[in-house]
Amino acid sequence: MTVIDWDALQHVAADAVGRAYAPYSHFPVGAAALTDDGRVVSGCNVENASYGLTLCAECTLVGELRQTGGGRLTAFVCVDEGGRVIMPCGRCRQLLHEFAAPGMVLRTASGIRTLAEILPDAFGPDDLSRERLRRDPA
Ligand code: THU
Numbered sequence: 001m002t003v004i005d006w007d008a009l010q011h012v013a014a015d016a017v018g019r020a021y022a023p024y025s026h027f028p029v030g031a032a033a034l035t036d037d038g039r040v041v042s043g044c045n046v047e048n049a050s051y052g053l054t055l056c057a058e059c060t061l062v063g064e065l066r067q068t069g070g071g072r073l074t075a076f077v078c079v080d081e082g083g084r085v086i087m088p089c090g091r092c093r094q095l096l097h098e099f100a101a102p103g104m105v106l107r108t109a110s111g112i113r114t115l116a117e118i119l120p121d122a123f124g125p126d127d128l129s130r131e132r133l134r135r136d137p138a
Helices: 006-017 057-067 090-099 130-135
Strands: 030-035 040-044 073-079 100-108 111-114
Touching: 006 030, 006 040, 006 073, 006 100, 030 057, 040 057, 057 073, 057 090, 073 090, 090 100
Parallel strands: 073 100
Antiparallel strands: 030 040, 030 073, 100 111
């Protein structure tokens, strides 16, 4: 099992906060994650004058994941402007689920948690498979 350097990962997230564009909420967010092939990817929130179009930090992180080689996320942390750990919002838990490695873990205010703990019974790609629909028609 690989040891996760959470402080280093949180430092990357704190660095990403500085690149956030949050003129409407004034709540910059930075996120960082490890990938299953050992890369570190990060993201920051990017807001929009049409408020609902805001991209959370997780959105741009996932963009970087795809742009830099794809793969799966194994560890994740996001922080506010003060570098304090915050929870990913509900929508972003779903976004992370799409790209999570089995057993993906997060650093949260209440300790290290799995994604499955904070997004139980998640809907995901498997739920769309034809094979599953055939097996469980109801
Ligand atoms: N935000 C994120 O970037 N990620 C989250 O998981 C929580 C919320 C952003 C969206 C918005 O720009 C600001 O924080 C305030 O909600």
